[in-house]
Structures are given as C-alpha cells and as structure tokens.
Amino acid sequence: MEKKIRKYNYYPITSIDYYSSLSISLTIVLWAFYIVFYYVEFGPQEFLWRWRMGSISVSIITIIFLIWRWHFFHALCTRSVDVIGYIYSANAFVSGGSRVEYKYEFQGVKYLRGNALTQKVFFNHEFHEGDEVVLRVDPKNPKRAVIKELYF
Numbered sequence: 001m002e003k004k005i006r007k008y009n010y011y012p013i014t015s016i017d018y019y020s021s022l023s024i025s026l027t028i029v030l031w032a033f034y035i036v037f038y039y040v041e042f043g044p045q046e047f048l049w050r051w052r053m054g055s056i057s058v059s060i061i062t063i064i065f066l067i068w069r070w071h072f073f074h075a076l077c078t079r080s081v082d083v084i085g086y087i088y089s090a091n092a093f094v095s096g097g098s099r100v101e102y103k104y105e106f107q108g109v110k111y112l113r114g115n116a117l118t119q120k121v122f123f124n125h126e127f128h129e130g131d132e133v134v135l136r137v138d139p140k141n142p143k144r145a146v147i148k149e150l151y152f
Contacts, residue, residue: 013073016150018097018116020069023062030055076144077152080136083145088112090127098122104135106142113145121150 014020034055037048085104092098100122101114127133136152138144 013070016117016121017069018118020066021118023065027059027062030058073151076136076138076146080138082148083135083137085133085135087127087129087131087133089129092119092122100127100147102133102135104145106137109142111142113143115146
C-alpha cells in the first residue's frame, strides 16, 4: 500500500489566516499611499523618501512573516497527526477578524488553542460551542494545532 503524500497549497493561507491577510493588506495600503503621495506631489521630498523607506521596511517584514507562516502551515500539513477536538468558543470581532478556540487532548495532555481567521472564512463555517472538529497537531510540539478542514 502506498503512503499518500499530502500536497500543500500556499495560496489559501493568505485568505484564511487573519494575520497573513492583515500583513498583506497593510503592505498594499502603505504602497498605495506612497503611489498617491508620489503622483500628487504631497509634501517635501524628505516626506516621500521616509514614506518609501517605511513601505520597503514593512514589505520586508511582511515577506519574512509570510514565509514563517507558510512554513508553519506546511509543517503542520506534512508532519502532523489528526486529533479530534471540540470548539470551545467562536467569536467574530468588529475589527475584521475572528477567533475560533478549541480544546483537544494529545498523549494524555489537554490543550486549549485557537486560530485567528478572516471574517469571510469564519462566516462560511458555522462554528458552535461543543462542535467536534478534526485538528492537525504537531506531535513534536502539541501546542501547534489548526482546524484541518479550514487549512488543508
């Protein structure tokens, strides 16, 4: 019997994970403002230079952060095990994000963890307290877990 190799897709992470989505949005907004300031000739050249340097700095930080997040989810996809968990709480926030927290047990130890999701994903899945969910848990670090149906 052949072992099934999991294929990982990086794109959905940016639309599911709130922090990844927020970092991309922040970068786009900063560059949009820079472009507007550049073409409108808003303020002195020093202002424009500082805005450009700020946009570049945020872009570099965002790229590093996204690579780290993608690596995190890739590791969970390829090296983790499935565990049954239960929704502890599910809340949408006014600021645009949401959080789903769940309880699970792995090797006799109980954990309470959560995932920050975009509101679109949160409202497409109706999470209710007590619902059973399948989680992907890193056996080397059981605190690292995600809801399998959302990410993989």
